[in-house]
Each structure stands twice: as C-alpha cells, then as structure tokens.
Amino acid sequence: MQPHVTRALQDWHAAWTVHERAAQLAMSTAFPALESMAPPTGCCHPRMAWERDGEGSGTMCLDDHGRATIEFEDVPKAALGAAMKEIFGPDWFDEGEGGFAMAEPGNYSYSDESTYAEYEFDVHKDGTVGFTIGYVKIEDIVVILDALETALAETRAGGTPGAAT
Known part of the structure; x- marks a missing residue:
C-alpha cells in the first residue's frame, strides 16, 4: 500500500x-x-455488560457501522413501561391504553423502516421483560438508556416509575 494511503x-x-x-x-x-x-x-x-439485583442484566455492543444493540433480561416491566411512555408515548406497540407497563405477557416487536432499528420485547408473567433493541443510532440508544435509568432510579427510591410524567 502506498505510504500516503496507509497514513x-x-x-x-x-x-x-x-x-x-x-x-x-x-x-x-x-x-x-x-x-x-x-x-x-x-x-x-x-x-459492555451490566447486572443489578432486582433490576436485570444485559449487554450492549457497538457494531462496525456505529449502531448499538442492547439485550437486556429481567428488567421490571413498570420501569421499562415508564421509560417507553416517556420516549414514545402510550400505545406504541398497540399494547393497550395503559401503555407498555400494562402490557399482557407476550411478545411485542417493531421494526423502524426509516432507521432500520428493531425492537423486540418479551413480557413475562413475573412482571419482568427481556428485550432486544438492535441497530439503533447512538443518540437514540442513549435517550432510551437514560429514560430507563431514570425509571429504575425512581423505583430504587421507593417511587412509582414515571409517576411525575
């Protein structure tokens, strides 16, 4: 390879x-x-990876296209629901008037054709959610992570996530 190309x-x-x-x-x-x-x-x-007692665990990776994918398990549905409502509003997945925090157990998914992001949520009977959010722009995943952290912090403080919104 030519030196200027190498540089x-x-x-x-x-x-x-x-x-x-x-x-x-x-x-x-x-x-x-x-x-x-x-x-x-x-x-x-x-x-990157994380784990907190009672709040879940998971991983995040950054691909070589500059997009993030998070795979989280055992996240309290109330906290995730508050975060999703804060970002997307209620009824994003047609899960009902109460928003995602009131979603019945099952699988909910959404593919964003404009950004190529993919969202998949498995709501469990025990009140937790496992979810993957894939191929998301960094600025979008940071907003999602911040909203989830805020909702989890409200839960840790003894409050109801999203009650202030």
Whole structure:
C-alpha cells in the first residue's frame, strides 16, 4: 500500500476509535451500570455488560457501522413501561391504553423502516421483560438508556416509575 494511503487509513482508524470510545462514554453516562468488557467479547467490540439485583442484566455492543444493540433480561416491566411512555408515548406497540407497563405477557416487536432499528420485547408473567433493541443510532440508544435509568432510579427510591410524567 502506498505510504500516503496507509497514513490515511491509520488516521481513519484513530478517528473511529475515538468515535467508539465517545459512544461508550455516552451510553455509560446515561446508564451507569454498563461496564466495558475486555476482549474477546463474543460478538463485537466494543461490548459492555451490566447486572443489578432486582433490576436485570444485559449487554450492549457497538457494531462496525456505529449502531448499538442492547439485550437486556429481567428488567421490571413498570420501569421499562415508564421509560417507553416517556420516549414514545402510550400505545406504541398497540399494547393497550395503559401503555407498555400494562402490557399482557407476550411478545411485542417493531421494526423502524426509516432507521432500520428493531425492537423486540418479551413480557413475562413475573412482571419482568427481556428485550432486544438492535441497530439503533447512538443518540437514540442513549435517550432510551437514560429514560430507563431514570425509571429504575425512581423505583430504587421507593417511587412509582414515571409517576411525575
């Protein structure tokens, strides 16, 4: 490879690394439980993971297209419902007038044709949700993570998530 092309590619790689780190920082600022995983991470790098007693666990990865995917398990439905209502309003998945927090057990999904993002939620009978939100722009996933963190913090403080909204 020509030296000037090699330098250009190295410059691009350095800028991409800064982009990845900034994305991780934004996501962990919005959702402080997310912690970086050391390679090898499984699917892609960078990858982050979290776990909190009574609040769930999960992973986040950033693909080489600059899109994030989160896979969370055992998240309290009330907190997730409050976060979704804050961001999307009630009835986003046609789950009923009470919004997602009142959704019956089952699978709810949505594909956003304009952004290519995919959302899938499995509501469990025990009041928890497992969900995957995939191929989402960083600015969108940060908003989702922040709303979820706020709802979980309200629960930790003994309140009802989303009661102020």
